[in-house]
Amino acid sequence: MTVAPHSPNDLARAGGAAAxxxxxxxxxxxxxxxxxxxxxxxxxxxxxxxxxxxxxxxKVAGLRLAVAMMDLTTLEGKDTPGKVRALCNKALRPxxxxxxxxxxxxxxxxxxxxxxxxxxxxxxxxxVASVATAFPSGQSPLAVKLDDVRRAVDxxxxxxxxxxxxxxxxxxxxxxxxxxxAKTKEACGAAHLKVILETGELGSYDVVRKASEIxxxxxxxxxxxxxxxxxxxxTPAVTLVMLEAIRDHYYATGRKIGMKPAGGVRTAKQSLHxxxxxxxxxxxxxxTPDLFRFGASALLNDVLMQLEKExxxxxxxxxxxxxx
Amino acid sequence: xxxxxxxxxxxxxxxxGGAPERAAADGAEPRLVFGRAWDYAPAPEAADHxxxxxxxxxxxxxxxxxxxxxxxxxxxxxxTESKLSEVAEANAADVDDAVRAxxxxxxxxxxxxxxxxxxxxxxxxxxxIQEKARELAIVESMDGGKPIKESRDVDVPLAAAHFFYHxxxxxxxxxxxxxxxxxxxxxxxxxxxxxxxxxxxxxKIAPALACGNTVVLKPAxxxxxxxxxxxxxxxEAELPPGVVNIVTGAGExxxxxxxxxxVDKVAFTGSTEIGKxxxxxxxxxxxxxxxELGGKAANIVFADAPIDQAVEGIVGGIYFNQGHVCCxxxxxxxxxxxxxxxVRKLKDRVATLRVGxxxxxxxxxxxxxxxxxxxxxxxxxxxxxxxxxxxxxxxxALPEKGYWFPPTFFTGASQSSRIAREEIFxxxxxxxxxxxxxxxxxxxxxxxxxxxxxxxxxxGAKIFWMAERLKAGVVWxxxxxxxxxxxxxGGYKESGFGREGGRQGLSAYVELxx
Numbered sequence: 148m149t150v151a152p153h154s155p156n157d158l159a160r161a162g163g164a165a166a167x168x169x170x171x172x173x174x175x176x177x178x179x180x181x182x183x184x185x186x187x188x189x190x191x192x193x194x195x196x197x198x199x200x201x202x203x204x205x206k207v208a209g210l211r212l213a214v215a216m217m218d219l220t221t222l223e224g225k226d227t228p229g230k231v232r233a234l235c236n237k238a239l240r241p242x243x244x245x246x247x248x249x250x251x252x253x254x255x256x257x258x259x260x261x262x263x264x265x266x267x268x269x270x271x272x273x274x275v276a277s278v279a280t281a282f283p284s285g286q287s288p289l290a291v292k293l294d295d296v297r298r299a300v301d302x303x304x305x306x307x308x309x310x311x312x313x314x315x316x317x318x319x320x321x322x323x324x325x326x327x328x329a330k331t332k333e334a335c336g337a338a339h340l341k342v343i344l345e346t347g348e349l350g351s352y353d354v355v356r357k358a359s360e361i362x363x364x365x366x367x368x369x370x371x372x373x374x375x376x377x378x379x380x381x382t383p384a385v386t387l388v389m390l391e392a393i394r395d396h397y398y399a400t401g402r403k404i405g406m407k408p409a410g411g412v413r414t415a416k417q418s419l420h421x422x423x424x425x426x427x428x429x430x431x432x433x434x435t436p437d438l439f440r441f442g443a444s445a446l447l448n449d450v451l452m453q454l455e456k457e458x459x460x461x462x463x464x465x466x467x468x469x470x471x
Numbered sequence: 472x473x474x475x476x477x478x479x480x481x482x483x484x485x486x487x488g489g490a491p492e493r494a495a496a497d498g499a500e501p502r503l504v505f506g507r508a509w510d511y512a513p514a515p516e517a518a519d520h521x522x523x524x525x526x527x528x529x530x531x532x533x534x535x536x537x538x539x540x541x542x543x544x545x546x547x548x549x550x551t552e553s554k555l556s557e558v559a560e561a562n563a564a565d566v567d568d569a570v571r572a573x574x575x576x577x578x579x580x581x582x583x584x585x586x587x588x589x590x591x592x593x594x595x596x597x598x599x600i601q602e603k604a605r606e607l608a609i610v611e612s613m614d615g616g617k618p619i620k621e622s623r624d625v626d627v628p629l630a631a632a633h634f635f636y637h638x639x640x641x642x643x644x645x646x647x648x649x650x651x652x653x654x655x656x657x658x659x660x661x662x663x664x665x666x667x668x669x670x671x672x673x674x675k676i677a678p679a680l681a682c683g684n685t686v687v688l689k690p691a692x693x694x695x696x697x698x699x700x701x702x703x704x705x706x707e708a709e710l711p712p713g714v715v716n717i718v719t720g721a722g723e724x725x726x727x728x729x730x731x732x733x734v735d736k737v738a739f740t741g742s743t744e745i746g747k748x749x750x751x752x753x754x755x756x757x758x759x760x761x762x763e764l765g766g767k768a769a770n771i772v773f774a775d776a777p778i779d780q781a782v783e784g785i786v787g788g789i790y791f792n793q794g795h796v797c798c799x800x801x802x803x804x805x806x807x808x809x810x811x812x813x814v815r816k817l818k819d820r821v822a823t824l825r826v827g828x829x830x831x832x833x834x835x836x837x838x839x840x841x842x843x844x845x846x847x848x849x850x851x852x853x854x855x856x857x858x859x860x861x862x863x864x865x866x867x868a869l870p871e872k873g874y875w876f877p878p879t880f881f882t883g884a885s886q887s888s889r890i891a892r893e894e895i896f897x898x899x900x901x902x903x904x905x906x907x908x909x910x911x912x913x914x915x916x917x918x919x920x921x922x923x924x925x926x927x928x929x930x931g932a933k934i935f936w937m938a939e940r941l942k943a944g945v946v947w948x949x950x951x952x953x954x955x956x957x958x959x960x961g962g963y964k965e966s967g968f969g970r971e972g973g974r975q976g977l978s979a980y981v982e983l984x985x
Binding site: 427430 | 832
């Protein structure tokens, strides 16, 4: 990658050419900048969808799906092999006594814990995701970031969760943002790439929309809201804006990009709200762990509690669920 | 950028866990699928705690009275065609009783009462509507067919808001009309439509009472129940007898009310056809008149609009309340360069609309209000197809019983076609295109109506430029169907005259001295 696109048009051509041979019908989409986003209307739409009544079998099916979509995450300075192994066990068998629930989609850890997680999850189908690229700030030289990625992949990561350079994004240096993502994708090899926009630092839905398009055009398999280290992290509204960018890319190219809200999704009810957003924005094809993930740590136990409530009719104490 | 480099930036199909879309490769448009991968379970609002009486009499002079006509008519649930109740049919003699009761209440108590006391009664009605919100919403949905989420979140809260707002004005009318004295008119005869039965009753009754008038209200014959529940609330609020009278019936009852010589002011919301008849009947009389009639609003989308949000606004603008909305955005004017993308998004969005049981909390589009209205919609839709426009209807299954019409839109229609000129008053949108702002304006104003309009653009200056030139009573910018009691609502041209809501709305119910 030697040519860094510096305008939305350059960028669009780059992404468009990458996705499919240019066709007259989708060229206009790429010759125009991303559409503006109306904040009031986005939040209104999200609030309307929060009122969907998800009960009984729909609730159970939704919550089971949420478990299967979960990237169970621990990203702390105090993480140890013991903690990571415990979390892996939780991902493999979220609810002791009911093997039909789970497993989770992935474990998400720092590069130093990838090997531990790899060994704990070997043969299970649960993926190992590693944050990289000088997570969470991304404020390191590109060479360091790419090295971070290669090492995580060498340790056995199936998925890489990178952060974009928000400084470059806000300074208007979109070419730099694009280039770094494209190079990270190259460094990933066969590993899946999730591009974290850190929407809490981007300031407006318009910038979120633009960053989404850059992340997609530069080769991200998923776009992801947040590191979890910045407030606000994922919100339904920011997720809807990103889903709309994914939809427009699908319209233009037929390529399905995944979505991962991360941080701030704590309750079963919230997770169902996100699934409603996916169902009513992108439809059936995205209701799969291949294309939608939750980045969360506290969410799982609340979902399990609700599932047990649906099964038994009673709420169990929080202490009844293992805290790994 | 060379092919090789861009290839590197792409994940392999295997890494994505699926084959690349064949649709994209063979040139067909990739399609989203809104199917049953994760179905919502039925979520019906429980209606077992709501009691609908088998029969309702007239509410005249603070009492429930059998009609002198001796006749009752059925009101049915349009979603099931089953009878909900039967309702008194007021004849001219009943209307005369009601007007006399209103006159007596006006002379003896209401016009003499301290304004702050009057306000207390109106506040009481507002609070009672909030307390009975759930019951009112359920009955509104059962009698009229609208989705419970709309009656629950829009109709009932807004009805309460109108009473609260006008209660506040009752003792502050001097501030609404600076330097002038506002006096009540006397007896208001009010005739309301079936699309927002309770809300329209609130729009009519609240300002009339706040200004010191008494009221005879006639609800629409297909949706009388919520107004009768409101009569119960008014009874429980212990308003002096006769201040509000509710007479149910059809067109003849309304005509008798409008023509009654004891009525000082007529307020009508409904079709332009009936509005014209009322205006003719009132010509040369002392009666004051306000009319809120039909519409064929232009919802104008520029290429620089927030497209996804505009699509939401288009959908809300036309499919809200099954399109039974006088200010519905029934003519979509899109800038030609974004026509195709908007139509594509509209198709996908319409596919997600949930049509069915009005009492299901997840229903987006409910039942058509009556057989008569359904026939009218079908007739105009057939005319659209006959005139060569291309029809698209949501691929939804409709219940066998009841009155239903799928959310529908037409493309390729011309400005002169019937579906672009006549009010359909159903879930049917006509898509037209324009090239420049001037052309958008010309087409938007090229209608006999002038109730409302919508403008979608990211440029504030363009919104103001358009809004100044649109001949419509309400113009929404980057939103649609927003209502507030403080915001006046009303039309230009054949959409009627007079305003409801805000200070402007009060002036329809007062005589100004000085």
